[in-house]
Amino acid sequence: MWTRLPSSALRVTGADRVDFVHGQMTNDLRGAPTPGVVACCFLNVRGQIEFFARAYRRQEDVYLHLDAGQAEALAARLRRYIIFDQVELADLSGELRTVHVWDEAALPDWNPRGGDAQTFELAGGTVLGGRVNRTGRPGVDLHFLTRHEEAVLAALGGEEAPLDALDAARVRAGIPDITRDGFVGVLPPEVGLDVGGPLPAISYRKGCYVGQEIMARLEARGNARYHLARLRGEGxxxxxxxxxxxxxxxQAGQHAGGLSLARLRKELLSGDAVEVGGVPATVDLAPTPADA
Known part of the structure; x- marks a missing residue:
């Protein structure tokens, strides 16, 4: 089973590509293997999320996979910080497509015991795969050239599941989607992106980046007032x-399968009654993906 993902993409090349991207993002790209993939955020000076991405470290480039329509804006932001860095940015959104394969064991030529990022041949072309948990179990985000789309999808076979079904599975598993849930503009630890969360995207041991001081303060004091929770209710x-x-x-994110993920005050407990836009709901603290 696989699902098409609305996506955009940036390719970063040049001698300083790894150091440059590492210095802008919340996670540790330098510590990733080659090839490797890490989830990350790009924050504003108040520590709030501007972009969520998955950064693939490869032999010749850094590939940033983003939600649809975000590559141009992230490229504009990154260019403001290029001073003496030897880097070049290219928006590949029109040239690439991405699908999520729900079960990594079902993907031809993918090695379930291999690294989190793998490049291999499929349907006569080279594809890039990244191990990503979107449903509560490991799957693969598969990236390929637009001109190879028909052949790749034919090679995958199986059933195409709509994006709504993927949303229902991830919400049930307690896994946020920062863009689709509307969590841009909040602090990463408030929506499950902290170390130990369902979608870790922060390293507290790497160097400085925009918003890093706020993240360090939150780690030291442990005083984020919100966390990620689920809400149950119909409609x-x-x-x-x-x-x-x-x-x-x-604030509630996307509603799917009778559930919503929400950025919720920590004092609320499972079973507490709340309202979402005036509609009754019940707090149900989200499980970790392993418990889903």
């Missing part, structure tokens, strides 16, 4: 305020 509106007794206590 909940997506991307709406969560209230309790008239007080705003969080």
């Amino acid at each position: 909940l509106p997506g991307h709406a305020e969560v209230t309790r007794e008239g007080r705003v206590v969080g």
